[in-house]
Amino acid sequence: MASQSSEPTRIMMAVNESSIKGYPHASISSRTAFEWTVAKLVRSNAAGFRLLFLHVQVPDEDAFEDMDSIYASPEDFHNMNEKDRIRGLHLLEYFVKLCHQYEIPCEAWIKKGDPKELICSEVKRVKPDLLVVGSRGLGPFQRVFVGTVSEFCAKHADCPVITIKRKPADAPPDPVDD
Amino acid sequence: MASQSSEPTRIMMAVNESSIKGYPHASISSRTAFEWTVAKLVRSNAAGFRLLFLHVQVPDEDAFEDMDSIYASPEDFHNMNEKDRIRGLHLLEYFVKLCHQYEIPCEAWIKKGDPKELICSEVKRVKPDLLVVGSRGLGPFQRVFVGTVSEFCAKHADCPVITIKRKPADAPPDPVDD
Numbered sequence: 001m002a003s004q005s006s007e008p009t010r011i012m013m014a015v016n017e018s019s020i021k022g023y024p025h026a027s028i029s030s031r032t033a034f035e036w037t038v039a040k041l042v043r044s045n046a047a048g049f050r051l052l053f054l055h056v057q058v059p060d061e062d063a064f065e066d067m068d069s070i071y072a073s074p075e076d077f078h079n080m081n082e083k084d085r086i087r088g089l090h091l092l093e094y095f096v097k098l099c100h101q102y103e104i105p106c107e108a109w110i111k112k113g114d115p116k117e118l119i120c121s122e123v124k125r126v127k128p129d130l131l132v133v134g135s136r137g138l139g140p141f142q143r144v145f146v147g148t149v150s151e152f153c154a155k156h157a158d159c160p161v162i163t164i165k166r167k168p169a170d171a172p173p174d175p176v177d178d
Numbered sequence: 179m180a181s182q183s184s185e186p187t188r189i190m191m192a193v194n195e196s197s198i199k200g201y202p203h204a205s206i207s208s209r210t211a212f213e214w215t216v217a218k219l220v221r222s223n224a225a226g227f228r229l230l231f232l233h234v235q236v237p238d239e240d241a242f243e244d245m246d247s248i249y250a251s252p253e254d255f256h257n258m259n260e261k262d263r264i265r266g267l268h269l270l271e272y273f274v275k276l277c278h279q280y281e282i283p284c285e286a287w288i289k290k291g292d293p294k295e296l297i298c299s300e301v302k303r304v305k306p307d308l309l310v311v312g313s314r315g316l317g318p319f320q321r322v323f324v325g326t327v328s329e330f331c332a333k334h335a336d337c338p339v340i341t342i343k344r345k346p347a348d349a350p351p352d353p354v355d356d
Contacts, residue, residue, distance in 0.1 A: 009218045036338070040187045040307050045223040129218050130340070154332065160214070160340050162308070 008105065011037060012052040012128035014119045014153070017091055019177050026094050027178040028171075029134030033164040034095060037132050038102060046104045053095050053108035054122050055088050056115040116152040123157045131157050136178050137165035186283065189215060190230040190306035192297045192331070195269055197355050204272050205356040206349075207312030211342040212273060215310050216280060224282045231273050231286035232300050233266050234293040294330040301335045309335050314356050315343035 015030040026034075042049045092108040099106040111118045123131055135150040154161045166178070193208040204212075220227045270286040277284040289296045301309055313328040332339045344356070 009221065041219055043187065043223060043226045045221060045226065048221045048223065160342055162338050162340050164338055 008048055008050045009130065010050045010052060010126075010128045011041070011130045011132055012054060012123065012126060012159075013037065013095075013132045014054050014056065014115065014149070015091065015095060015134075016055065016115070016178075017087070020172055026091055027134065029136055029164070029166040029178050030095075031134075032166050032170065033132050033134035034098070036164045038098075038104070042102070042104055046102055049104060051095075051099055051104055051106040052126060052128055053092055053106065054119060055091055055108070055110050056118045057088050057110060057112045058115060059112075116149045116156075119149065119153050120156050120158070123153075123159050128159055131159055131161045133161065133163055135163045135165050136171070136175060137168070138175060186226055186228045187308065188228045188230060188304075188306045189219070189308045189310055190232060190301065190304060190337075191215065191273075191310045192232050192234065192293070192327070193269065193273060193312075194233065194293070194356075195265070198350055204269055205312065207314050207342070207344040207356050208273075209312075210344050210348065211310050211312035212276070214342045216276075216282070220280070220282055224280060227282060229273075229277055229282055229284040230304060230306055231270055231284065232297065233269055233286070233288050234296045235266050235288060235290045236293060237290075294327045294334075297327065297331050298334050298336070301331075301337050306337055309337055309339045311339065311341055313341050313343050314349070314353060315346070316353060 013030075013034060015034070016027050018025045018027045037051070042051075088110040092110065096106055096108050111122065119131070119133070131153060133150045133153050135148065138148065150163045154163055172178070191208075191212060193212070194205050196203045196205045215229070220229075266288040270288065274284055274286050289300065297309070297311070309331060311328040311331050313326065316326065328341045332341055350356070
């Protein structure tokens, strides 16, 4: 019998939205990382694990395009934040629902700011056993322009990190999309 | 119930010897990585996993000091290789015995050459679901001089990689030792 600790293994997963327009959905790499974690680590031992979903919202650069109103008062900004918040909740709901289907204990929360910095500070605070991050698996040329959250976390997070690359067959027409 | 594949999750572990003289033993970081894998991933689900231990033997730079004979004929080199081979087997025996205690299926083998290159080529050949490597957790200054196999593998191995850092409390007087 393998050594058995009473505490479940706490796996933190950083998840984000798809960048493909008209598709308000979990990104391909977030879903790939989640499916890999369940199939390869959790397996049939759902009670041995606890998944902690963190979604970091980035202030939306295209907000003016997406909105049908002009920012003229503090209330307009309040509405925008409210929209963002709802969008983030829908994203987390997707993963929490799947966990409930699989009977894997989980929790989920949203932070706002720079994803790479916030993921690392949340690791410090929450102290998971493992951090799983998805990656688009971009080549060196593409990486220079978009930066990669996964590389930063693998280097700076205060816990073991697994990076799960998106399958090449799942890549959208523009591989920078996800 | 979490999704359950019929095939066990195959975790490859690169293990090496202690560099501390007079201590012909698994390195501290190899043992730390193994213990973490069993406690945090395998847990009580021994049948769901298969551990694949790879030990890469590096031609020993201190061979002249360690040997009580002079290299004078091809047979002398044959003896050295034989000694190295036995040493590597003792190392693998340590991990295989622990797996048997825990009832975790495993296999183990030895390759000779450059560890970082061979670990990556064995990943290509064996196609594990996950590679676990131990790391001494050296600072940037120490890393420049000793190189780190774990960093190379995290970048170049064709599968997800977890790097498990040695606990600071376990570091020997010279942190480059292991």
